[in-house]
Amino acid sequence: MRRPLQSALLVCLIAMAGAGAVAREDRLNERVFDRAWELAGDRYWDRSLGGNDWGAIRDRFYPQAVAARDEKQLYAVVNRMLDQLDDSHVYATSPSQIAWSKEPPEERDMPPARRLVRLDGGLLLLSFNQFDPGDDRWIRQAIEETPGLRGVILDLRGNGGGRDDVLDKVAGIFTPERRVLIRLTGKRSIEEKTRGSGDRAYLGPLAVVVGPDTASAAEILAFFLDENGRAFSVGQRSAGAVTGGVDHDLPGGGRITIAEYDIRTANGVRLEGNGFTPRYRVPTATEPNDLALAKAVALLKGEPR
Secondary structure, eight states: OHHHHHHHHHHHHHHHHHHHHHHHHHHHHHHHHHHHHHHHHHHOSOTTGGGOOHHHHHHHHHHHHHHOOSHHHHHHHHHHHHGGGOOTTOEEEOHHHHHHHTSOGGGGTOOOSEEEEEETTTEEEEEESSBOTTHHHHHHHHHHTOTTOOEEEEEOTTOOOBOHHHHHHHHHTTOSSOOEEEEEESSSEEEEEOOOOGGGOOOSOEEEEEOTTOOTHHHHHHHHHHHTTOOEEEESOOOOOOEEEEEEEOGGGOEEEEEEEEEEETTOOOOTTTOOOOSEEOOOOOSSOOHHHHHHHHHHTTOOO
């Protein structure tokens, strides 16, 4: 009689453990969802929340979040909720996605973060995938160490944005004095300026190439250089993803980005949802022929426009 009793007890314990794990998962789902909902409602720059009834939004998506069976499903629900704000810089990132983003680019089957090519005719081609610390020093060093430099091409077609302090420094490489770059409006207003490079500023010929994947800080840089007459702009309209996102931690190791600031250019243009359209519109595909790069080269060489 003891063996059946032991078996029954083991089955009971396994069932209790499984129920406990489900309960813990439900509680984590609830905590992640509620924290994301609260942060968006409290921190989003538009106090009307895009005209949404935020309480009704919670009632709609909360049951789906609690019922999510795994991390992927949970974050899909959270992002569907955040999509109601229709803002490029409001989204949640799961712990798995964060871990993946920290892997080396080659392990993620992605191109290198930076690329430098010295082209014929004394032209320098620079591309970088986002605005990370050190990018400004890398750009400045490449310019100063290129002998016989006759023009620079910034290829921003694959640049998705990044840190605003790095943007300020990169924009400042091409202007001797500080200039207003953008104005941010949220719970407080901020006027952000380029750093300015004084005598070290590069004031030679410059072209910037943009496309549909050019986003956020990269769009701001392209608009600034074009608007100030510092660069030829080439390619196709950019992504139109320009609000001021701030990261916050979520329970369980995830992260939420909230657009805490609306952003306008120095002269009041809103790029969010509109993007930046370059002056010379050329297809941005690199295969079979890179027409955008060819146009940038031609402009810097002074060929007929």
